[in-house]
Amino acid sequence: xALSKQLSQPVDERFEGSEYAKAGYSPRGxxxxxxxxxxxxxxxxxxFHPSIEVNFLEDCEMTxxxxxxxxxxxxxxxxxxxxxxxxxxxxxxGTGKITNIYIYLSEFMKWPLPRSLVDTLLSGAVICSKTExxxxxxxxxxxxxxxxxxxxxxxxxxxxxxxxxxxRLATEGWxxxxxxxxxxxxxxxxxxxxxxxxxxLQFIANSYGNRIKVKDVAEQAGISERYAITLFSKLLGRxxxxxxxxxxxxxxxxxxxxxxxxxxxxxxxxxxxxLSAFYDAFTKSTGVSPAAxxxxxxxxx
Numbered sequence: 001x002a003l004s005k006q007l008s009q010p011v012d013e014r015f016e017g018s019e020y021a022k023a024g025y026s027p028r029g030x031x032x033x034x035x036x037x038x039x040x041x042x043x044x045x046x047x048f049h050p051s052i053e054v055n056f057l058e059d060c061e062m063t064x065x066x067x068x069x070x071x072x073x074x075x076x077x078x079x080x081x082x083x084x085x086x087x088x089x090x091x092x093x094g095t096g097k098i099t100n101i102y103i104y105l106s107e108f109m110k111w112p113l114p115r116s117l118v119d120t121l122l123s124g125a126v127i128c129s130k131t132e133x134x135x136x137x138x139x140x141x142x143x144x145x146x147x148x149x150x151x152x153x154x155x156x157x158x159x160x161x162x163x164x165x166x167x168r169l170a171t172e173g174w175x176x177x178x179x180x181x182x183x184x185x186x187x188x189x190x191x192x193x194x195x196x197x198x199x200x201l202q203f204i205a206n207s208y209g210n211r212i213k214v215k216d217v218a219e220q221a222g223i224s225e226r227y228a229i230t231l232f233s234k235l236l237g238r239x240x241x242x243x244x245x246x247x248x249x250x251x252x253x254x255x256x257x258x259x260x261x262x263x264x265x266x267x268x269x270x271x272x273x274x275l276s277a278f279y280d281a282f283t284k285s286t287g288v289s290p291a292a293x294x295x296x297x298x299x300x301x
Contacts, residue, residue, distance in 0.1 A: 031107025032159045035100040036144035039092045046086035051102040052121060053083040054162070056140045059096030062089060066126065071177045076132035078169060079177065082121050099140045101162055106243055109201045110250050111163045117170035122198050126178035129169055139165065196221035197231050200240075208247040209271045214240045248272070249285050256294045263290050 039062055046067070055062070057075040064071040066087045073079045075096065081087075082105070109118075120127060129136070139161060146154060203220040204212070217240050218228035232240050248270045255266045267278030267290075282290050288297050 031104035032155060032162060033102040034143050034147045034158060035102075036097060036147050037100075038096075039089060039098040041091055042088040046088045051083050051104060052108045053081055054099075054101035054103070054166075055079040056099040056101075056136065057096060058098070058137070058140070060092055060094035060098075062093075062098070063091040064088070064126075065090050066178055069178060071126050073177070074128065076137065077129045078136060078165065079126065079128040080121060080166070080169070080174075081126040081178075082124065085124055097144070099144055101143075103162065105201070106238075106246060107159070107250075109205050110247060111166070113163070113166055114170040117166065117174075120174075125176055127169075127174040127176055130173060130175050136165075193231060196223055200228060200231070204244055204247055208244060208251065209269055211271060211273065212244065217244075244271075245281065245285075249282065252278070252282065252290070253286075253293065256290055263294075266290070 039057070039060065046065070055073060056078055057073060059075065061075050062073040064073060064087050066081075066085055070090065075094070083102075084105075143158065143161075146158070199221045200217050203217055207216075214225050214228060218225045221228065223231075228240055232238060232243060238246070252266055252270045255261055255269070256263075259266075261269075263278070264275050267275050270278070272278035272281065279289060282293070286293055
């Protein structure tokens with residue numbers, strides 16, 4: 001049965017491409033996007049987008065519908081889910097605001113988070129922190145005042161702060177608002193495809209330093225190269241090769257900024273066949289050489 005026939009409302013098939021970016025939900029730069037606004041019920045279509053989404057409500061509570069299954073989101077607690085599952089706001093109780101955080105799945109998969117948290121979110125569960133915390137109100141208040149800060153400094157700062165908060169969530173434990181088995185039953189591309197996609201993402205995250213090809217990635221999920229390309233295009237809006245290259249670039253930048261390793265060592269450790277190939281790819285990606293990036297020339301622009 002078509003997904004739109006399973007739901008009481010039509011599904012708005014928006015992804016993190018140009019149209020979704022225009023709507024204001026697409027992470028930018030380093031893969032994290034912040035919003036702060038008054039939440040309102042969505043009377044029309046469900047929507048979905050392959051980001052990890054974080055919600056934090058102040059002075060109000062909210063009811064989501066995930067493919068027809070209602071979820072109550074309490075105020076003052078971090079709610080986290082993979083937004084590839086069709087969802088919409090049914091009701092808002094109280095007069096308050098919501099801080100939304102959208103994290104590209106490709107960015108999320110690079111973060112050194114505990115496997116238990118990553119697996120739970122990618123399986124389709126909707127989770128939240130167990131209790132309210134004064135620290136959460138403080139940090140979300142600061143984020144609310146910085147939603148328009150789009151410099152690389154702030155993007156990196158926000159990404160690190162959000163990563164740290166999710167690590168704390170994994171360490172302290174969470175409450176399950178919607179079990180993953182319910183989500184898998186009505187997933188936007190089907191449960192089997194989601195599992196295949198997860199295997200490919202994890203393989204790239206673990207193997208980007210090797211000379212992997214699209215064929216190698218597809219084999220991890222037991223699917224054809226063509227279908228692997230289709231899944232990446234639909235769920236990430238990019239090709240498998242682009243995601244591999246982006247992963248390598250991310251780690252190369254971190255090593256350049258945070259270590260004294262030789263550039264040749266970084267090039268080889270991040271999967272490039274030679275120093276010249278690394279320089280070509282890095283310059284194309286950033287507009288400057290690895291040496292210039294290490295000196296901070298990109299950050300100073």
